[in-house]
Amino acid sequence: MPPLARRWGASLLIACVTCFLLFTSHRNLELTKLKFSSSSSSSTAVNIDHGARPAPTPVSIRDRLQRPPQYPVTKMRQLLTGTPSKLPTVQTIFGPESDNDRKVRLERQVTVKNAFRRCWNSYRTKAWMSDELEPVNGGRKDTFGGWGATLVDSLDTLWIMGLKHEFYEAVAAAANISFESTSLPEINVFETNIRYLGGFLAAYDLSGDKRLLEKAKEVGEVLYLAFDTPNRMPQTRWNFHDAARGERQVAPDAVLLAEIGSFSLEFIRLSMLTGDSKWFDAVQNIMEALQKQQQKTHLPGMWPVVVDARRQDFGRHNQYTLGAMADSLYEYLPKTHALVGGLLPMYADMYKASMDTAIRYNLFRPMVPDPKDVLMTGLVLVGSENGKRVTRLRPEGQHLACFTGGMLALGGKLVQNDTHVHKGEKLMDGCVWAYKSMPLGIMPEVFHVLPCDLIDHCPWDEEKWKLAVVDAAGWGLSDNKEGDLHNANKIINHKRLPKGFVSIPDTRYILRPEAIESVFLLYRITGRRDLPDSAWAMFQAIDSNTRTELANSALLDVTVKEGKPPMSHSMESFWLGETLKYFYLMFSEPDLISLDEYVFNTEAHPFKRLVPS
Template sequence: MISTRRYTVYLLLAALVIFTVTRFREGIISTARIRYETFFPSGAKKSSDGKFHWSDVPVWYPVQSLTQLPKGKPHELPKIQFAFKAEDAVSAVKRKQRQAAVKEAFDKSWNAYKKHAWMKDEVTPLTAHFKNGFGGWAATLVDSLDTLWMLDMKDEFEEAVRSAMNIDLGMATMETINVFETTIRHLGGFLACYDVSSDKRCLVKAKEFGEMLLKAFDTPNRMPITRWKPQDAINGHQVADEVVLIAEIGSLTMEFTRLSQVTGDVRWYDAVDRIMRTFVKQIDDTHLPGMFPVSLNATSRDFTQDTFFTLSAMSDSFYEYFPKMHALLGGLEPIYQKLYQRSMETAIKYNLWRPMVPDEADILMSGNARVEMGKPPILEAQGQHLVCFAGGMFAVGGRLFEEEAHVKIGQKLTDGCIWTYKHSPLGVMPEVFNMMPCASRVEECKWDEKKWLDEMKTHADTQEEDGEAVAKRLRIPKGFVGVWDRKYQLRPEAIESVFILYRTTGKTYLLDAAWEMFQAIIAATETPVAYAALTDVTYSKKEVEAGMQIKMDSMESYWMAETLKYFYLIFSEPDFFSLDEWVFNTEAHPFRRPLAK
């Protein structure tokens, strides 16, 4: 039976959605710091160096038996990458010119951070100031370490690593820490720094973050507190929350597993394995068997009660990590193949849809499904920039598990995101929008102008206003029926899938698509300082050129960690960070895969 408390849950989630729909991306300007020594129990053991270390904080609910990493020789997994042929001279010149342009954008962004926000979380691209929304632990610096290495900026890399050693986890700029964001950015950043460079300083810092994050799991049932107050861990007053988001509790696996792999200490793998075993046990007990809802109860470990299912915001990386964990563990742990195949079977049936578009392109989108008692699941034909990762996920999963149909789905989903970029006025995709779903996902879908205009007329202010006038007034491009969040926040998900699809299929049209996306983004977002997120991508280029102000004073750390990195990688030689040797976390940090010898 659907819990009557779900409505209370939604009210609680409403306060979170402002942050979580954008992956808690909006930082706060702060210089004040909370010192955790203030909460440390008197008389407790402290390190001989006199500094605060999370490894000194007592464990209140110790684990009696630790789960070990899977034993054995890594399996010979199917190849992910396409068998590329040697490129001709003309193609090489074009590729290198494009790659140089991406590096130039990164260099400008990095220099802005270095000049105006060094050791802070983010630089502000309009005011040349800074934000500290991720603990004040130099999020942009840590997030950019492996990108610096990839771009052969070794002097900058050395300077950044040396400075990163001064990050003090005994203090923070905020009372509550987002465990997921800290895991993917900081822990993931230092682990990738170590994997790409073998610099042991990065591993030392990764372990420091790992010790801190593990304290969020110190609850009676060992479920983590995802919006975590570190001082509570010191005092021992922690209980897992009744309402958590699936992406935030279910997307810690790659980073925690990699930390256990490189240190030989299985505490981190044990922590996330407990969560995933809970998911496996309940996979057929939800209101949409095979998938899990957006909100979960970590107190009772009941992951089945909510009725909202999506691959989009608040769920995204949970599903993304299934095939990636299979690769990271060398195919030795079967639960990730089971989770991927079972969940995608359901998602393909209930979440994927074909939009009706003017050029009748054969593309797919991923939407939301809601379940009401006794009724078939209801599709919400919504699109999101965040869910553009799904094309890459299906391509990787299709290759690893030899599901060619999934690779084709991945291509159609990626083509859908490319289409949305191309048909937006600035050539940049909005955050959240709606389109009209076709009757069938697989059959021919003809464009119906009258149907689209009738749908537009439902938004009319007066009876006299026709659909065409509505579309013009609301700046809704043909093919869309609503643009509900008009921002572009320098996001990486679309180029991420374009990169992965290129590496898995070798289709060269993706190179030109990527270049068009890059040029459009740079043209729309560049400032004298760096690059800025946009408030509204539905204005025309002419309106923007005439002075329409749409830039926001925000440049998230993932701009350099993900967006520019994926643009750089697609214009690199295909064996550079091959997907058969590396696996990227959701912040685009590459971890070395264990390979069969």
Template sequence: MARVQRRLLFPLAFMLAVGFYYISSAHNSIPALRWTYESAIAPGVLDDPDYFWRQLSTHYPLQSIRPLPAGKPSRLPKIQHQFSRETGTERATRLGRQQAVQEAFGRGWKAYREHAWLQDELAPVTGGAKNTFGGWSVSTSPSQPSLIGATLVDNLDTLWIMNMRSEFEDAVAAATNISFETSSLTEINVFETTIRYLGGFLSAYDLSGDQRLLRKAREVGDMLYVAFDTPNRMPITRWDVGKAAKGESQEASSWALVAEIGSLCMEFTRLSLVTGDPKWFDATERITEVLKTEQSKTKLPGMWPISINPKDKNFHGDNTFSLGAMADSVFEYLPKMVALAGGLLPEYGEMYIYAVDAAKKYNFYRPMTPDNADILLASAVHVNKDGSGKEVPMSDYVGQHLVCFVGGMLAIGSKLLQRPEDLDIARKLTDGCIWTYSSMPHGIMPETFLMAPCPSKSATCEWDEYAWKKAVVASAEEDVTKLTKEKIRALADQVIFDKRLPKGFTDVMDRRYILRPEAIESVFVLYRVTGDKKLLESAWAMFQAIQKASKTELANLALADITVPAKDKPHQTDSMESFWMGETLKYFYLIFSEPSLISLDEYVFNTEAHPFKRLLR
């Protein structure tokens, strides 16, 4: 669509084309100007000095602001595979699968529209609604208790991508009435608000060029910027927005999750790029500078721990290191910032390489499987002192559904930063998640689980039934050194029966599936990078399994226990978080779309699956 519009403009005089571009706020940039920052902002559309959050007095004013990166973007290596023309049969199969995904989304959106409109989430069994995020009011009626929700904003770009233009227009009209001046909640999560609301508005703007969405992004950005008004300019991640609105002074906490403070840079940088105002870029660059300084000081140099101290800018106190929950996106955003800024911020690539080299050494492990699969999983590492007082990194071998994003991260990094050896690791990590899905009774991966590690990531690892059972008993906190082989086998058989453990698994601690996107995210990215058609079959198997187990009369729901026998229905939870439609179904839809739709060479996804336009030369 956009390419057709540009071809129609080219016969006109160049100045007329440029004039039309500025006046109409056409969003897709003219090729000769692609490397410049966005210039398509209508005069005065963002000049709103009377906006509430812009009027607040600043307690800790800045002496200087870091400018936006200057110069032409680099010609970064291509990420996407050069796809060949598909056959007629392949096209028919792909379109049929894409349609099935869109129908699943359409059912969910219709149910949300009818039963939970303007709320955060649909309750997919009872047809009610849940509100767990911002608690924002409707600007046209701020006294109303109505809560404008995460599902609405999270899915603006999904509606556009799926070509649901009528529904998109309705959603934009509703979203423009969100008021970010007050919240019914005592405390908001700055990270979640950033990735869902700011990311959602920015992405929908990048795709549609609708200036109303950019204005809302600016409003969210102005509100969130106040969370940085602290003595050391580190943000408050769990923020009392009401006190801030009253003009009370504030300071950063002495404890925060590293993901929640280190994963704001993509959204803030993109907002600065499209508005030309560097203040948001400056805000998160201050965090990045601390991350870079602290990266070599941690107990596992290269990695940042799960918890940090923003108040004292001490990011190296904790001893637990993970690419999963509570840390994930701080690592995910490193190569993505390279792509977003067109290579103009090389420090992100340097930090990424340092972190990934450490993770490859300590966090990745090969599990022992009954089919001797050559796969990898990523676990957390705890650095503790041994008997001699030396600090030693030790893996806990806990697998997480959430950490499945790592395969896609490594695939992107392998291309952007020309590290071809990492692509093989990306594939093994993604295959690890695919294997875990297929090994469960319902073909769905649990939240967390344990597996017995192989002696080495690279050597052959033959299945050993007794070694597996010994690990099962050890996972049940039995001292195997005091047990005979016969006792170990008997205890293991009982634990395996009681806990319904498939072969290879030594424990399943969290048996839920909450409609998470991370596995299909990496399958999608790896398919776009490699073109391997086997990944399409893996994606389809995953989609069918999830649909069979989670589909309700209204939409889809979270599952409380996916280890029950295949003949039984998994236990259900009346919950459908916004990321089911905003992330999981979006990735399923895109893997069955033509590769040119949201090309990874033109867009980069934030951690909530919102695609932002990359700076391109």
């Protein structure tokens, strides 16, 4: 093995082991599960429970909340003031709708709404106040603090769908949740922020019910304790029990980028609504540190997947991606710019700098049999050769990364960069292609493709694809091309690889929203007439294959061609909080949650934007 290959291999191994040890969240791809998942059909699957084991009794943090901080802020940044700018219009102007188009749209909208009500009613009767319903057997489980994640995540969806009776019933129940205690020893601060704080803030912005703002403040006070460290950087995997005992905290020396960089929307909105600057100060402390080091990383403009919050070293590691474990940091840059009406120019600047780098290094055109020009975003590994920086692209498709199409289109509109909108459209098209290419019509969690040699000319080469399949399978290429092609056919049949897919290391679909999220955003931004039909095909494929007697379940393998795909008996709260919400909005009038009035957090919770009066 040549020295450079050894260095690549060693660097990749170290980075992967680091990520392996860092558990993951719904936005942050579970690498441990990826390791054990099979790319071929199997009636068995390795289910690894990464949830913390419940303690015998709940532990309360109330006393700690009433004591002064151990590491007080020396100089508090004050909440932004001034008149917001009139930012460029995001949504396109939709023309008149024919009677037939309206009829079809409303029929689809009702179907999505009925799918939501079916799941909600099952949750209400069988898992009320628990985090999740087990959609196959009707059980319940607590994975996010035991604070009713599905209930809180669904509040704004209930309002948006006009289910006001169910909404107010849920608000009354949520008002009785105590976020000061939990039986889980460890709390994921990122997930608590996007699901609970985001859920309450959006439901308040939509309904004006003051009980929701009080709950948002309660969650915010609890989360603020995780920032009580010497450098005011948060503990992202927070030991709730240690905090309750008053033990001193330090920020972690290895933290996922998305988990430390995705607080700006929720924390700034909470400060705006309460008039208390402390949450604004907390998030600005993080973002200003990231901004200072943005051009000093191994891939200037972007930050690595893993960063050191304890030493505030945000550039040491060498994996760079818009996908798993980094995603929502980049997503929040243009969205925070929109939220505050341009009053914090740093967010637009950071967005533009990061996308300049990502477009150059991470985006690529895959070789696909479809003549359509599509893009995907991969992972970049930075190394060195003869003292010079070299980069290597891993041409990987992730369902998580499908959000990038919508992000670039939205960001491009906000900063008036048509190239971003164009790239975002092609990224969305890449995800739609991946959905259409699979036998069930559902995109897998992770897959690999063959990058084109030239971005502007990439004819389909079946022989080249087959040889790449053999290489990716680890069989190695020989001098006998006929034998290699024979092996390729065996692998393709065994792994059930559609044309264009080199490998599928993770065959699951866990009810994720990122693809429909981008389809929805691109439809609102461009008005492309083919997108409603694409969205409808996605919904039909998902609903028909994931439906159980009670609700909808995540799938273990979307490559199956015959029979019902195996289920993993899981329905995370984002199915109701995100996926079905985006499908519903896709078939709604364009002024329902207008992108010029609201901005969505990474859990699809819409916050009111600051706009000129």
